[in-house]
Amino acid sequence: MKILPLKAASALAAALLSVSAHSVDITGAGATFPYPIYAKWADGYKKATNTGMNYQSIGSGGGIKQITAKTVDFGASDMPMKAEDLQKEGLVQFPAVMGGVVPVMNLKEVGQGELKLTGEVLASIYLGKIKKWNDPAIVALNAGIKMSDTDITVVHRSDGSGTTFLFTNYLSKVSPDWKSTVGEGTSVKWATGVGGKGNEGVASYVQKLLGAIGYVEYAYAKGNKLDYAQMRNRDGQFVRPDDETFKSAAAGADWAKTPGMGVVLTDQPGKASWPMTGASFILMHAKQDKPESGREVLKFFDWSFKNGAKMATELEYVPMPEAVIKLIQAEWKAKIKDASGKALY
Numbered sequence: 001m002k003i004l005p006l007k008a009a010s011a012l013a014a015a016l017l018s019v020s021a022h023s024v025d026i027t028g029a030g031a032t033f034p035y036p037i038y039a040k041w042a043d044g045y046k047k048a049t050n051t052g053m054n055y056q057s058i059g060s061g062g063g064i065k066q067i068t069a070k071t072v073d074f075g076a077s078d079m080p081m082k083a084e085d086l087q088k089e090g091l092v093q094f095p096a097v098m099g100g101v102v103p104v105m106n107l108k109e110v111g112q113g114e115l116k117l118t119g120e121v122l123a124s125i126y127l128g129k130i131k132k133w134n135d136p137a138i139v140a141l142n143a144g145i146k147m148s149d150t151d152i153t154v155v156h157r158s159d160g161s162g163t164t165f166l167f168t169n170y171l172s173k174v175s176p177d178w179k180s181t182v183g184e185g186t187s188v189k190w191a192t193g194v195g196g197k198g199n200e201g202v203a204s205y206v207q208k209l210l211g212a213i214g215y216v217e218y219a220y221a222k223g224n225k226l227d228y229a230q231m232r233n234r235d236g237q238f239v240r241p242d243d244e245t246f247k248s249a250a251a252g253a254d255w256a257k258t259p260g261m262g263v264v265l266t267d268q269p270g271k272a273s274w275p276m277t278g279a280s281f282i283l284m285h286a287k288q289d290k291p292e293s294g295r296e297v298l299k300f301f302d303w304s305f306k307n308g309a310k311m312a313t314e315l316e317y318v319p320m321p322e323a324v325i326k327l328i329q330a331e332w333k334a335k336i337k338d339a340s341g342k343a344l345y
Contacts, residue, residue: 032198037315077162080264100241102218109146155212158197166264247318249274333345
């Protein structure tokens with residue numbers, strides 16, 4: 001057996017330690033909305049770096065609770081936290097990806113993207129005021145489609161969800177009745193309907209029940225071949241959900257001037273804008289008790305921003321623009337530090 005010189009042995013040991021240090025697996029939890037792309041990024045990152053990223057898709061409310069309790073390395077939420085709450089909990093927030101929430105339904109008489117709805121009609125359905133698919137308000141929007149008298153079964157999320165926040169935030173903007181009676185949040189007191197856990201729970205109910213309507217994130221709707229509706233946007237145009245209509249909604253976002261970069265993209269102007277567009281946000285502690293894990297989280301998202309745009313587009317998400325990524329990286333440098341105050345990025 002060949003004995004390595006002391007200097008070479010020391011170098012080898014240092015290299016092995018370096019490999020070990022760089023293979024710290026990281027954990028995250030939260031929003032179901034971005035789960036498909038985070039899973040795709042995690043797979044690509046594991047192959048590229050041998051570092052694993054385990055993400056629990058438990059809803060935005062759960063993600064906020066877990067990062068606040070420091071049981072994960074990062075949390076994820078589709079409802080941006082307010083600046084005062086970020087400061088109180090010692091958290092830093094940045095957007096990771098954008099996408100859209102879509103109404104999905106189970107109707108024999110319409111195909112994918114054929115049914116037209118407005119925010120006002122959608123709010124009335126979820127308030128239990130419109131009970132049948134041949135209601136005059138729906139018929140008036142869908143000339144040429146013979147709507148049946150099938151009962152509408154409303155399906156909503158049963159868990160705390162950023163998807164619910166985007167959905168209810170939008171309805172609060174377009175329906176005064178909704179705003180005054182139900183309001184917005186990751187969890188609300190629903191006027192009617194049945195609850196399903198996660199996108200998969202909502203989709204399962206919709207697929208089983210003829211006449212059902214629910215809401216899920218678009219990548220999930222498309223991947224599972226769910227029928228979805230067109231929506232009339234703020235400019236009065238009926239649009240279908242896709243990466244172009246999501247990009248249009250995000251075009252005027254001022255990330256730099258919004259506290260915590262917490263831009264909400266619902267009901268944005270623009271003829272091509274999808275009205276229920278949103279960003280998904282990552283939450284990390286500003287002061288990292290486990291700096292090696294914090295550093296790995298930043299490496300993961302840095303790699304994802306640089307290498308994952310095509311993956312995001314393939315799954316019908318919108319990657320963050322280059323100018324926004326630079327803002328995010330500046331936030332990392334300025335705010336995420338170890339116990340000694342040294343920046344991790």
